[in-house]
Amino acid sequence: MSRRVIITAGASGLGLAMARAFADAGDRVVVCDVDGAAVATLPKGIRGVQADVTDEAAMNAFLAGVEGDWGGADIVISNAGVGGPAGPIESLDFADWQRCISVNLDGAFLTCRWAARVMRAQGSGVILLTSSVSGLFGFPWRTPYVAAKWGIVGLTKALASELGPAGVRVNAICPGAVEGPRMDRVVAMEAAAQSRSEADVRAGFTEGVALRRFVTADEVAAMALFLASPGAASISGQAMAIDGHTERTT
Ligand SMILES: NC(=O)c1ccc[n+]([C@@H]2O[C@H](COP(=O)([O-])OP(=O)(O)OC[C@H]3O[C@@H](n4cnc5c(N)ncnc54)[C@H](O)[C@@H]3O)[C@@H](O)[C@H]2O)c1
DSSP states (O other), rough: OOOOOEEEEEESSHHHHHHHHHOOOOTTEEEEEEEEEHTTTOTTEEEEEOOOTTTTTHHHHHHHHHHHHHHSOOOEEEEEEEEEOOOGGGOOHHHHHHHHHHIIIIIIHHHHHHHHHOOOOOOOTEEEEEGGGGGOOTTTTOHHHHHHHHHHHHHHHHHHHHGGGGEEEEEEEEOOBBBSSHHHHHHHHHHHHHTOOOOHHHHHHHHTTTSSSOOOOHHHHHHHHHHTSSGTTOSSSEEEESSSSBOOOO
């Protein structure tokens, strides 16, 4: 059966990998993304709407449009997040903190508030939220992102309790460093903040990881497919790492 799938920040990166995986499985997929150009070039079979997850009016309009077309949704993936600034907390700007918290948490709030209403009424549904290993450990130099991603885990746990009795499952996916342009940017930013070489910072990301490698976007998409499947019918309220097993963070 073709499920109705919504993914925020789905025009590139992990969101797009998940959108492709659900579309390939025969599901109907719509994404939102702040990047209108990326939305305009989405692959065939994936619908897109330009919307910033921190903009309540834009998100309400996006979600109302989906509700008008589909009557609800079976799987909602709150995936939008930005890495925020890197550096000791004394050096960070309040505005950068606020932007990082807003994209990660305001976006999740607006998305999940809608999903909770429609899924509670349906008596079924799956909500997935993209957290991070930064939502499981206390990485230094990344206080805004770490705080935001722990917030996503808290939201997941509270929502799983609120919605479980209505037959709705809620889980957080916690990826480690994912191969791709975003990690390239994070490595460059941390190298600058800590006056280290990019090669050194990159090596540092896998030193404390048992498998000694980054994960791939396709692996994260496969995990989302599983968590949305009947095989995961008893899994809710979990923050599940997909990280090659993080053993040390410094
Ligand atoms: N890439 C990694 O290594 C990694 C690791 C752990 C967790 N994550 C999390 O995974 C999620 C996706 O990360 P990614 O690596 O694909 O990111 P990315 O930087 O590649 O961006 C993906 C998409 O998010 C969109 N976006 C950014 N701000 C937005 C906003 N305000 N509203 C709507 N769309 C917005 C961008 O336009 C882009 O298309 C994020 O929550 C991120 O924190 C990523």
